[in-house]
Amino acid sequence: MTYRIVHYINQFFAGIGGEEKAGTGPESKDGAIGPGMAFKAAFGSEAEIVGTVICGDGYFAENMDGASEKILKMISDFSPDAVIAGPAFNAGRYGTACGAVSEAVSKKLGIPVVTGMYPENPGVDMYRKGIYIVETSDSARGIKDAVPAMAKLIMKLLRAEPVGSPADEGYIERGVRVNCFQDKIGAERAVDMLVKKLKGEEFRTEYPMPVFDRVAPAEPIKDMKNAVIALVTSGGIVPKGNPDHIEASSATKYGTYSIAGVQSADEVAYATAHGGYDPTYANTDPNRVLPIDVLREMEKNGEFKKLYDYFFTTVGNGTPVANAKKFGTEIGARLKKDGVDAVILTST
Amino acid sequence: MVKAIEATGIAVVHICTIVPISQTVGANRIVPAVAIPHPLGDPTKSHEEEKMIRRAILEKALEALKTPITEQTVFN
Known part of the structure; x- marks a missing residue:
């Protein structure tokens, strides 16, 4: 069977226009448009982009709740098996829209959804806990890497295949811990890591620490x-x-x-x-x-x-x-x- | 909280027991405290001795606030 996929994109990637058209409201088109063509190629005969839902970034940002609802309705009208959104790269409003649409699809339609963003996109912090966000580069130049990674992940989800770790699959950590068996006990793995660290070799931590931003020290009190x-x-x-x-x-x-x-x-x-x-x-x-x-x-x-x-x-x-x-x-x-x-x- | 307050330009000194946490989170002026349940006191000492300990930590905190720094600094 061929899976039915709906693609969410903004006004820019739909070819409607740039910032001057960011106020464009939600609309729905049959088939693939813009980056959807690349996804279409990646899916081959296994899945088909049956429709594209478009919304201006400015419109979405200013009418988040209403826009989400309309977009969700347009998406569900296509009776899709899954949804892909973006990728949004480092576009903040687009990332927020992709995140919000993805979260709504996941929660309300209960079907697989994948989006893609640059790790510093504000949409990442807002939505990464609830959805799969494939890590992309910061600009549309990264589309050729983003599309295969997103396509691969959505196909895995559609086929209900087990999804590996963020590092293996290329998505941004959701903060979910999964139990798994390892060949070596924790103490051995920790010592292995320490030895690698001491040698200056690369190692992958099993428990990454959160990254905190920094604030410059304030001026001291003179008096x-x-x-x-x-x-x-x-x-x-x-x-x-x-x-x-x-x-x-x-x-x-x-x-x-x-x-x-x-x-x-x-x-x-x-x-x-x-x-x-x-x-x-x-x-x-x-x-x-x-x-x-x-x-x-x-x-x-x-x-x-x-x-x-x-x-x-x-x-x-x-x-x-x-x-x-x-x-x-x-x-x-x-x-x-x-x-x-x-x-x-x-x-x- | 330390960072968000300091972001307004007001100098903040963080008196805390677990210095590595303060460093990780990003406090700039850090003064180590006595212990988690009593950072500025020591129940094994007399009331007067405790106040001396408390005063010593707070004096260090004022010193920290007077000191120009360019990076995270622990005032031991």
């Missing part, structure tokens, strides 16, 4: 005696009773509490909400995590001018990076507005 310092903690110290119900793990919020006039984070008024360490010591003396007592003494001695009137707190325990970043951005904006010069952030 500490006139500096306003704010206290922030991920150690979960909150007013007793945890009035804002900050979660013991995977926190979705932070608290902002006044410490104007407070001389010490004593055990009567404060406790920790953190669920990731033994709270005994922090609850006996919360200053061990939120050192208000000593900071007040230093403030009094004139070592710095003033402890900012509020402290910010959350629970750093399995907190998603996106949440932590959001908290930090909001806290930073407020401190900036209030003229705070420096921050002491304590973590357990």
Whole structure:
């Protein structure tokens, strides 16, 4: 049998136009268009591109929910067995659209879907956990590598063949762990890797660490005696009773509490909400995590001018990076507005 | 959080126990703490001794905030 495949592309790859046509709404065409011709060649007689659904990148970005719905309807009208989207290379809005359409197809139509993007495309971080995104180069020049890789993966999914690791199949990690048997035990594999590392040879880790972006160090405080310092903690110290119900793990919020006039984070008024360490010591003396007592003494001695009137707190325990970043951005904006010069952030 | 706050241009010193995590995540000014459940204290010591420990860490933190740096720095 020949599998029926629908292809999603943007206005540019459909030949409608560039940025000036990015506002084009969703439309549906029979057969393959643009990059679909390359897919058609890659599929041979095994699969056929029965239709192409097109949407302008600008239109999609501005009407995400509505556009997704319309596109999904157009796709399902072709009664496809699978969908391919893009590849979007490093085009941000196109990548986001491909990711959103792919996710909707996977969730709502329940059929295989594959898209392709450059690893730094913002669509990757948004959608890689739910869908297969084949890694491509950053521009359309990479189409000749992207098409065979995407075609191969979608055919595997259609035939319900086992899909290998991201490195073997060329898709971007979804953060899924799969149990498998190895010839050597973990200790041996780890030593093998270490030996390769020591020799300066290439090795492939079995547990890649997340990559974090960097921020340039801020200018130092030139005049500490006139500096306003704010206290922030991920150690979960909150007013007793945890009035804002900050979660013991995977926190979705932070608290902002006044410490104007407070001389010490004593055990009567404060406790920790953190669920990731033994709270005994922090609850006996919360200053061990939120050192208000000593900071007040230093403030009094004139070592710095003033402890900012509020402290910010959350629970750093399995907190998603996106949440932590959001908290930090909001806290930073407020401190900036209030003229705070420096921050002491304590973590357990 | 450290990075997002520092991105506004405000200097941040991170007082933390597990320095490698702070380094991996990307804090720029790092001051090592005592232990995970009591970063700025030590329950085996007297209250006064604990405050001395706390003060020493915080003084180091202020020093870190005063120090010009161009890359991640651990203030031991």
